[in-house]
Amino acid sequence: MTQTGHEPKPVLVFDSGIGGLTVLREARVLMPERGFIYVADDAGFPYGGWEEAPLRKRILDLFAELLATYEPEAVIVACNTAFTLAGTDLRHAFPDMRFIGTVPAIKPAAERTRSGLVSVLATPGTVKRAYTRDLIQSFAAKCHVRLVGSENLARMAEAYIRGEPVSDEAVLAEIAPCFVEKDGARTDIVVLACTHYPFLANVFRRLAPWPVDWLDPAEAIARQARRLVPLIEGAEHPQGFDFAVFTSGKPDFSTRRLMQGFGLDIADTSVKAV
Structure with missing residues (x-):
């Protein structure tokens, strides 16, 4: 699948914390012409202990704001807990968005x-x-x-x-x-x-x-994302993306340093579930 033009939309990678960086690392290799927005719901981390209904609502509320704000080409939900719980709901709620999920291999x-x-x-x-x-x-x-x-x-x-x-x-x-x-x-x-x-x-x-x-499963998830995200011939890596958003708005120093090591700036804004 090939797309023409020179303004590639970014790919959004979502996780409860920083675990999705393992997927981001692989996706960047396969999609060099795309910018990436990494979203960590650190305010809700860890997801493992949440009850299903409030966590599902939180994820859907977060995505309503994320998709309206960043208008990505596709979303990689790099979190087994989030996708196995809310993947079907996300696809129903946002039918025009490509969601690449993470499920146990x-x-x-x-x-x-x-x-x-x-x-x-x-x-x-x-x-x-x-x-x-x-x-x-x-x-x-x-x-x-x-x-x-x-x-x-x-x-x-x-x-x-x-x-x-x-x-x-x-x-x-x-x-x-x-x-x-x-x-x-x-x-x-x-x-x-x-x-x-x-x-x-x-x-x-x-x-x-x-x-x-x-x-x-990180490499397999990245390959699936590459299959679903149009390749833009001749496009250069876009400026202005490759940043991380934390729902707390307050990542600590070691997290900021880690993000810089992955080539990600830290966005000044936060995203909150309503």
């Missing part, structure tokens, strides 16, 4: 596993979502899938990527339930079903009781 895990033992490391919200159970039923019915809902890993990943200390014992306590031995077989794939978790992938590998494939 259960299908590719089921295709790759040799042992038949797969674990899904997610937030409590993603684990309890019917959407996740439906993915297992549709694509991994012949596998033994363990769902592991972590209350703390998203916060720990945010702290880690900001350079704050995170103890090995605390991380191991969160990932240990992923490792299953059954009838002589062992878990061989762990799905990272939260975009924050890849920040800790090297720590996971070091602490794991045996080697597994840690499945990071």
Whole structure:
């Protein structure tokens, strides 16, 4: 799909915090002619402990303002919890917008596993979502899938990527339930079903009781975005985009420094759910 002209609209990347940077990094490689707006709902972070109804309303309210303000070409919802909860509602509420969602990579895990033992490391919200159970039923019915809902890993990943200390014992306590031995077989794939978790992938590998494939969906999400976002021949990377918006309006110093490391300015404005 190719689009003509020289004024490419930006792509908006949305996450509850800074985990979506793992997706942004991959999307930039595949869409160099697009500017990006990164939106972190840090005022609502973490999403895992929210009740469904108020979180769904919050997400829909935020997007009503975001889409009116920035008029993006497409939106990458780089958050499993947000998309498995509100993806269908977003598409119904904003039918003219392209939404690229993030869901647990259960299908590719089921295709790759040799042992038949797969674990899904997610937030409590993603684990309890019917959407996740439906993915297992549709694509991994012949596998033994363990769902592991972590209350703390998203916060720990945010702290880690900001350079704050995170103890090995605390991380191991969160990932240990992923490792299953059954009838002589062992878990061989762990799905990272939260975009924050890849920040800790090297720590996971070091602490794991045996080697597994840690499945990071960021590249697949970026490829899907490239398929859906028109390629503009001859367009140069636009000026004025590549910035981050925080719903709190008050990112701390380490977060600002991290955003600069990803080539993102910090917008002076905030966005609030009504």
